[in-house]
Amino acid sequence: MAASARRGQALTLEEICIAALRLIEVGGVEGLSMRKLAAELDVNPMSLYHHVENKTELLKQICRLTAGTLELPPDDGTPWPDQLRALAHAYRALAHAGPSLWLYVEQHPDVLPEEDGLWEVFDRNLAAVGIPDEQRPHVRKALYAFCTGFISAELVGALDRPDGVTDIDRTFEVAIDLIIAGLERLSAQQP
C-alpha cells in the first residue's frame, strides 16, 4: 500500500506549498493545519513530514517563496521620491496578493533571511535625499516601520473605523506624501 493507494503521483514539496498557500489564503495562517493540508492532498498527515521538517519550517519556505516576488524599483536615474513611491506600492501590492501570509511575516521577520534588496533601495534613495550617514540607519528603519505599519493596519482593519472615509488608497497616498514631505524638509535643512 504505497502512494498509489490514495493518489496517483508521488508527493512533492512544490505540491505541498501550493496547497498550503491555498489553505492559508482561505482560512488564514492559523487556519492551516498539517492534518487539513494532508486531507487536501489526499494523503496521510505523516507523509508531509517526509518533505518538510515541521509546520514552521513549511511556513518559512512559503514565506520566502512569495517574498521573492517583490518587485524592487531598479537603480536607474529615477528621482528618489518616485523610487520610494514605487517601492511602497510594490510592497503594498505584495501584501494584498496574500494578506494572511504577509501579516504572518510581519510578526515573524526571522522567517526571511534578510531583506537586503529592500534596504538597498532605501539607502540608495536616502543618499539621494542628502540624509547624512549618521542618520541614515535610523531613517531607513523609520521608513520601513511606516510602510509595514500602514499596510498592517490596513489589512487587519484598524483603519476602517474612526469615520466613514473609505478611500484607503487615497489615505495611502497622503501617508506617502507626508513622509516625502518630511524627507524634503530634512533634505532642505542639510548644508
Added chain:
Amino acid sequence: MAASARRGQALTLEEICIAALRLIEVGGVEGLSMRKLAAELDVNPMSLYHHVENKTELLKQICRLTAGTLELPPDDGTPWPDQLRALAHAYRALAHAGPSLWLYVEQHPDVLPEEDGLWEVFDRNLAAVGIPDEQRPHVRKALYAFCTGFISAELVGALDRPDGVTDIDRTFEVAIDLIIAGLERLSAQQP
C-alpha cells in the same frame, strides 16, 4: 466537593485576568491556554467557563483593561508637536509594558470598542497644524499607522537586523522628527 476542595477561596474574574496576564507575558498570547490557566489557579479547566464566555472573550477583557491605562496628553495649550510626541511616547510605553498583549491587539483591533481618546488627540492637534478638514481623516490614519507600525516592528525584532545600530530609542525620535517635519511642511503649504 466544592471550591474548597482544591482552593480556599471562590474564583473571581479579576483573579483569572491577573493570572492570564501573567501567563501571557511569560509565554505570549499563543502560550496562554485555558487548561494552563486553570492549572495556574489550581482549578478545574471548566470552572473558568463560569466566569468567562470563552478564550477570545477573556482576551478581549484583558485587552480592554490594559488599553484603559493609556495616558493621553491633556488638552491644555501645549504646542502640537509636543502633544504628538507625548502621545507617541505614551503609546510606546504601553506597548513595552505588555508586548505580547499589545501585538495581539494590533492584529485584532476589534477587541477594543473604539480608540476614541486617541483619535481625539490626533484631530485636535492636526487642527492646530492647519491640516484642512478634507485631509484630516487621512492624515490621522497615517499617524496612527506610523506609530503602531514602528512599535510593532520594534517589538517583533524587525528593526534589530540590518546593521549594528542598536539605539532604538534614538530611531524612534528620528521617526517622530520625520513625521513632525512632514506635518510642518504641509502646514507651511496651507494658505
Added chain:
DNA sequence: ACCTGAACACCGTTCAAGT
C-alpha cells in the same frame, strides 16, 4: 450558584512498521 469529570473534535509530532 458554582464546580467537576468525562467526552468530543481538534492540534503537532514521534516512532515502529509496512511497501
Added chain:
DNA sequence: ACCTGAACACCGTTCAAGT
C-alpha cells in the same frame, strides 16, 4: 525512499452530573 497507523501530549469547549 517513501508512506502509513497507532500513539502521545496537547488544545477549546459541551454537557450532564454533582454540592
